[in-house]
Amino acid sequence: MTNQGITQGSYNAGGVALSFGTHDGGGAVDISVRDLPHSWDIRWEDIPRMIDALRRAGFAAYYRDEADGMSPHIHAIAVGDADLSRAAALQLTGRYGYFRGFDALPQPDGVPQPDDSGELILCNWMRELGYEDLREAVTLYTPPYEFIVGELYQINMTWGQELNMRSGPGLAFPVVHRLPHEIEVTMVDGPRRSDGFTWWLVRLTDGTLGWSVDAIDGALTIVR
Numbered sequence: 076m077t078n079q080g081i082t083q084g085s086y087n088a089g090g091v092a093l094s095f096g097t098h099d100g101g102g103a104v105d106i107s108v109r110d111l112p113h114s115w116d117i118r119w120e121d122i123p124r125m126i127d128a129l130r131r132a133g134f135a136a137y138y139r140d141e142a143d144g145m146s147p148h149i150h151a152i153a154v155g156d157a158d159l160s161r162a163a164a165l166q167l168t169g170r171y172g173y174f175r176g177f178d179a180l181p182q183p184d185g186v187p188q189p190d191d192s193g194e195l196i197l198c199n200w201m202r203e204l205g206y207e208d209l210r211e212a213v214t215l216y217t218p219p220y221e222f223i224v225g226e227l228y229q230i231n232m233t234w235g236q237e238l239n240m241r242s243g244p245g246l247a248f249p250v251v252h253r254l255p256h257e258i259e260v261t262m263v264d265g266p267r268r269s270d271g272f273t274w275w276l277v278r279l280t281d282g283t284l285g286w287s288v289d290a291i292d293g294a295l296t297i298v299r
Contacts, residue, residue, distance in 0.1 A: 080106070080107040080111045081104060081105070081106060081107075082105045082106065082107050082148055083098055083103075083104070083105040084098070084103070084104055084105075085098060085100065085101045085102060085103050085104065085158075086098075086099070086100065086101060087099070095162050095181075095233055095236075096160050096161070096162035096163075097150075097152065097160060097162045097163040097166060098160070098163075099160040099162065099163075100156075100158045100159050100160035100163060101153070101156050101157075101158030101159060102152055102153030102156025102158060102159045102163060103150075103151070103152055103153070103159070103160070103163050104134075104150075104151050104153075105148045105149065105150050105151075106125070106148060106149040106151065107148055108121065108122055108125075108138070108147050108148055108149060109147070117147055122138055122149065123193065125149055126138060126149060126192050126193045127193055127194075129149070129151050130193055130194070130195075130196040131196055133153060133154045133155065133198065133200075133201070134151040134152060134153055134154065135151065135152045135154060135166060135167055135172075135173035135174075135179065136149055136150070136151040136152075136192065136193070137149065137150050137151075137178060137179060137190070137192040138150075138192050143180060152166050152167060152173070152179075154167060154201055154204075154206060155200075155201065155204045155206070161255070162256070165256065165257055166179040167179075167206070168206070168209065169256075169257050170187060170229060170231075170257055170298075171187045171188075172209075173190065173195065174195070174197070174206055174207065174208060174209045174210075175187065175209045175210060176189060176190055176195060176209075176210040177189060177190055178190050178191065178192070181231065181232070181233055181256065182231075183293065183294030183295065184294070184295055185231045185295045185298030185299075195208065195210070222262050222265070222266070222275060222289070222297070223262060224262050224263060224264065224265075225261065225262065225263075226261070226262055226299075227259050227260070227261055227262075227299075228259070228260055228261075228262060228277070228297050228298060228299055229257050229258070229259055229260075229297070229298055229299070230254045230255065230256060230257060230258050230260065230287075230296065230297060231256065231257075231294075231295050231296055231297065231298040232254075232255070232256040232296060233256070236256070237253035237254055237255050237256075238253065238254040238287050238288075238296050239253060239254075239287065240252040240253065240254055240277070240283070240285030240286065240287050241285055241286045241287070242285060242286070243286055244265075244267035244269050244274035244276075244286045245269040245270050245274070245286075246269075246270045246272075247270075248286070251283070251285045252279070252283055252285055254279075254287065258279070259279075259280060260277035260278060260279060260287075260297070261277065261278045262275060262276075262277060263275075263276040263277060263278050263284065264276035265286075266289070267286070272288040272289075272290075272291075273288060273289050273290065274286045274287065274288055274289075275287060275288075275289055275297065277297070
């Protein structure tokens, strides 16, 4: 990369809202793709080479730009870094993650998008750390969903945000818990309509029960 610059590093908790908490811990870096500090032109020819080099070095690296709601840059997460934030770790193995062959960005409809930044690289040392090629294991359920009582689902939120779990099916009921992105819940009862939302009673693995909405502003908050 010609005249590259680090635009965001690690341990930058809350520093950039669009980062969804991926830079809160270690192992995360954003790299400029512009010819700094000269023309500020995007160095298109360098982008695929840099992504390939980063992936070979052990990073899940992606090109991001305005289509993703961000300024052009390369986003990279270090595979195996012990200090990764939860959001960064999910970019590796979560529903939308690198090792599943996706672009590591949560989607409002719950359907992951393919990784178009480069090829998945899985080294032996990554396998020794417990990482594996998860592309063949992917089972997707496209919306609209037919929620089934007794089955497992995942919370689908923008990283860094949480879904409220309330004591009853309505905004007047107090919040009893906040559910982070990709936590698993079991569907217990529902639906109930209240306050313009559709509510479902869900149970956490520790037995905690509460009511949550299945969509906010058209974006699904509970997915399979």
